[in-house]
Structure formats: structure tokens, C-alpha cells
Amino acid sequence: MNIRQNCIFSFEDALKIQPKSRLEKIINTLDLKPVLCKLDKPGEIKVRPKPYPAYAMLNALIAMRLENMGTFTQLVERLTYDPHLRYVCGFEPFGTAPSKSCFSRFYSKLAQSGCLETLFTSLVKQAEEMGLLDLSSVAIDATKVEAYEKSVPRKNIIQNGNAADWGIKSDTNGNPIKWFGYKLHIGTDVKSGLPIAMKVTPANCSDSSVALELVEKCCANTQSKIVYFLMDAGYDHREIYSVIRDKYHAQAIIALNKRGAKQPPEGFDWDGTPICSARYRMVYWGSYQGVNKFRCPHIMGKCDCPFGSAWCSDSNYRMVVKTKVKDDPRLFSSPHRGSANWQKQYNLRTYSERCFSRFKENLGLEDGLNVRKITKVETHAYLCAITMIAAVIAINQDSSTRSSAA
Structure with a gap:
């Protein structure tokens, strides 16, 4: 027994x-x-x-x-x-x-x-103090969130900015995706892939209408200087460029949306590159304090101009054109749009997609959504973000403790 x-x-x-x-x-x-x-x-x-x-x-x-x-x-x-x-x-x-x-x-x-936003902000500040955030570049993007409630015809939806609505956007292959629900807008630190600002809107809300609010939240939630805000072509609006430059003293790295756009000014290409008198694109030669410098393409060996290098200028340095970002923040940027440095920054925008993937696959952003109304959906999104940031902080604190013990 x-x-x-x-x-x-x-x-x-x-x-x-x-x-x-x-x-x-x-x-x-x-x-x-x-x-x-x-x-x-x-x-x-x-x-x-x-x-x-x-x-x-x-x-x-x-x-x-x-x-x-x-x-x-x-x-x-x-x-x-x-x-x-x-x-x-x-x-x-x-x-x-x-x-x-x-x-x-x-x-x-x-x-x-609305207290979860306070907790989220405090975690962002804690992660910044621990050196987990770089914050030199922040990617801003939005993703679809399908509603838990039953879909209704668009004509029966009360347009008060809080109800679930129908939205449509294109996937990576350009195919249209239609859904009933909401959009989650996030500002993501590109070093860690952690969210630093969030907002939930009905699905019919355009990405660009929320951009400046997200930029303001990103700057309010952090202490470090944000140099670049990275966005796709859906955010290509002059006001966004101007406010980011004039108010936050940062640079917007946004892809051009040529659909319905006007032709560029005379003497410039679509990406703000000056065109010489022989109709060749001039060569970008760096930028300094918001001023971009371009040189003669013939003297730089990029083309064989029939008029020669002396056609446009008598200087030994040959023809030089300078553009100032403040003159047209959308057309001109520092670094120059299309340059290697500009493209390098723009490629970092994909970190927002990784953040969305973790939200959906690991934290149940959509599959775990069992609440109705926009305030509860936003609470659900904040719980996902708080869990993600707290997990990263906990891992780094544990690693630091082990290193100190060793």
C-alpha cells in the first residue's frame, strides 16, 4: 500500500x-x-x-x-x-x-x-531607453482587419467614422482585395520591427488621411530624432511632404503615384532629376543640407552628347544644377529620389509588413478578433502590440541578467 x-x-x-x-x-x-x-x-x-x-x-x-x-x-x-x-x-x-x-x-x-494606449506608450519609451529602437527611420503602413460583426450593404452603413465599412486595396501583385471591417495603421521602427504608434479606422478610410496623425504620435511617443518616414505610393500627397519637413524637420521617403498626376515642371523628370538642354538626364552628385547637386551627363560619361561638354557651360567643372527641397518637398528630396541612398531607405519599408505578419500569425489580430465596434477592435490591436513589445523587453532583460551573472 x-x-x-x-x-x-x-x-x-x-x-x-x-x-x-x-x-x-x-x-x-x-x-x-x-x-x-x-x-x-x-x-x-x-x-x-x-x-x-x-x-x-x-x-x-x-x-x-x-x-x-x-x-x-x-x-x-x-x-x-x-x-x-x-x-x-x-x-x-x-x-x-x-x-x-x-x-x-x-x-x-x-x-x-482608453488606458491601453497609455500602457503601450510607456512600453515604447522603455524599449527606447533600453536601446531596442533605432528610430532613425519609421515605416508607416496600413493593413486590413476583417470585422467580427456580420457584413451589411454599404447603403445601410451609418457614416460616422466609427462603424465597420467596406474597403478595397491591392495586394503585392496588384490584385484588388475587398473586405468588410477596419484598417490598422501602424508606425513601425525599422530596426526592431516594433510598433511605436497605432490607430484603427473603418476600412473605407484612406491611408493618407491618417498619415500625419501617425507621424505626430510617433514623435510624441519617442524622444529620439526621427530622420525618415517611409511610406508607399498611397501616401503621395504634397501636404504630407510639407508637414513632415516643416514641422518635424524630417524627410518623407514616399514612392510617386503617377496615376492622375500632372506632368513634372519644365526641365525636370518625374523623379525631380534636371534635364539638360540636350534632353539628357543629369547625374546626381550628392546632397548637403537640403540641396541636391547634379552634373553634366556628358562629362560624367553617362551619355555621348553631340554638342560636347562646352555646349551648356564655359566652366571647367561644366554645367551644374542645384535643387532645393524646400522649393518643392514632393518633387525634391534629400537624398535624391531614385538614388541608391533613397532606395536603401525605401526598401526598409517592408519592416511594417513583418510587423503585420506577426500581429496576424502569432498574436491573432484577425483570427482572435471576437469583439465588435471600433473601440474594442482598437483595444484588441493594443493588446497585440503590448504583448509583442513586452515580450521583446522581457527577452532582452533576461539576456542582460544572464550576461551579468556570467
């Missing part, structure tokens, strides 16, 4: 001596005080017959995103049958788990308070 001996340690003591799980490390990086202060009744959300701590409810939602759970039902089942998960989140390990309706009410309260 086997007799089970009594445990020397309690359940809580046994967990404390175990190696910390990934979720524990992430939760330890979060300072939830600003979040709890913004809730109506900080510290707990009351659900009969027993109150549950608000910080535990929020930790459970983060665990839901980390484990890529699709519904509140899955979360409740995990909490019910996993006492370790209950303990890590902050619930009583031998108590009951919150119900689905409890999480639903807490989620509504969280969405109304």
Missing part, C-alpha cells in the same frame, strides 16, 4: 522556485498602475458572487494574445483547468476562474477607458 506523503511546500511556494515561464517574464515587465488609475474603480472589477482583481483580468487578456486564443470561451477553459495559469495571472490558484460574461464586461470597460 502506497501512502502519499504530505508536501513540504505549498502550491504557491513550489511555483516560486520553478523557472519563470514566458508569460511571467512578460507580466513582470508591465507597470499596470497607469491602467488601473484610468479605470472607474481601480483594483478590481466586481462580478457576483466574487470580485476579481482588474490587474489579473488584464494579465489574462495578455495571456490570451500570447497563446493566440480565439475566444473568451477558450480563455475561460484554460483558466478553469490550469491552476498555474490562474496563479501567474493573479487569480487564486484554487479559486474559480472568471466567466465569459465577466471578461466581456471588463473588455468593454477597458475599451471605454
